[in-house]
Amino acid sequence: MASELYWQVSGSGPDIVLVHGWGMNGAVWQQTVDILNTQFRVHVVDLPGYGHSADCHAENLEEIAKALILQAPKKAIWIGWSLGGLVATHMALHHNEYVSKLVTVASSPKFAADKPWRGIQPAVLSAFTDQLVEDFQLTIERFMALQAMGSPSARQDVKNLKQAVLSRPTPNPKALLAGLKMLADVDLREQLPHISVPMLRLYGRLDGLVPIKVAHDLQQVVPDSEQYIFTESSHAPFMTELDTFCQQLISFAHHKQ
Numbered sequence: 001m002a003s004e005l006y007w008q009v010s011g012s013g014p015d016i017v018l019v020h021g022w023g024m025n026g027a028v029w030q031q032t033v034d035i036l037n038t039q040f041r042v043h044v045v046d047l048p049g050y051g052h053s054a055d056c057h058a059e060n061l062e063e064i065a066k067a068l069i070l071q072a073p074k075k076a077i078w079i080g081w082s083l084g085g086l087v088a089t090h091m092a093l094h095h096n097e098y099v100s101k102l103v104t105v106a107s108s109p110k111f112a113a114d115k116p117w118r119g120i121q122p123a124v125l126s127a128f129t130d131q132l133v134e135d136f137q138l139t140i141e142r143f144m145a146l147q148a149m150g151s152p153s154a155r156q157d158v159k160n161l162k163q164a165v166l167s168r169p170t171p172n173p174k175a176l177l178a179g180l181k182m183l184a185d186v187d188l189r190e191q192l193p194h195i196s197v198p199m200l201r202l203y204g205r206l207d208g209l210v211p212i213k214v215a216h217d218l219q220q221v222v223p224d225s226e227q228y229i230f231t232e233s234s235h236a237p238f239m240t241e242l243d244t245f246c247q248q249l250i251s252f253a254h255h256k257q
Contacts, residue, residue: 005067006052008044011037014253015073018044021082022179023140023171025051027164032238035246043073049175051168059178061090072098077253081105083179086186092195102199103249106235108210109188118211125184136173147235150206157239192222199225200252204233
């Protein structure tokens with residue numbers, strides 16, 4: 001296993017780390033980076049098994065964290081999208097010397113639905129697992145379509161996601177399976193109140209993977225956290241509403257807590 005993850009660093013200022021979601025890679029953040037790196041030093045990682053880190057492997061959140069801390073900046077603002085939100089939350093809980101503030105984007109402490117908790121139906125997750133073995137290229141394309149579904153710019157969003165993802169090496173099937181397992185099994189709800197840093201939760205109102213009910217339910221769990229809902233977005237608000245997305249991050253970053 002190659003130990004070093006691929007990081008892309010640009011700009012200068014306070015450190016920000018961007019963590020992509022399942023089946024994706026760091027290229028999805030390019031438009032965000034172009035705006036943020038005028039004010040911040042932006043660190044974008046390809047998670048183990050994805051993009052230029054396709055030769056690395058991590059089976060669970062702690063293994064991912066161990067690979068991240070080899071090169072991650074200390075005391076940075078961590079922004080995790082979707083599965084990346086679980087990664088960033090895990091960092092804030094277990095390696096908090098690296099995290100000064102936490103932002104989760106279209107993410108949930110527990111992705112799998114479990115009545116009355118809203119989320120992705122376990123049957124959908126296991127179908128993805130079965131399809132992966134057959135044809136993982138097609139499975140990722142389906143997942144991208146699912147992520148953009150409902151947003152007024154869905155077609156363009158899927159195109160942008162696809163372009164970004166295909167600009168880097170394809171993900172390792174082993175990493176894809178490990179990621180689906182995390183989406184199916186991880187439940188950080190009880191740990192969330194132990195997060196000691198300021199937290200901002202961002203959601204897409206039209207998101208089919210992280211239902212908006214999750215935002216309201218978490219307000220009870222972490223009452224001190226902030227939240228913002230993008231009205232036009234589904235699962236990829238940083239593509240659908242880029243300027244507003246960056247504005248949210250910038251004002252949260254400058255917030256004196």
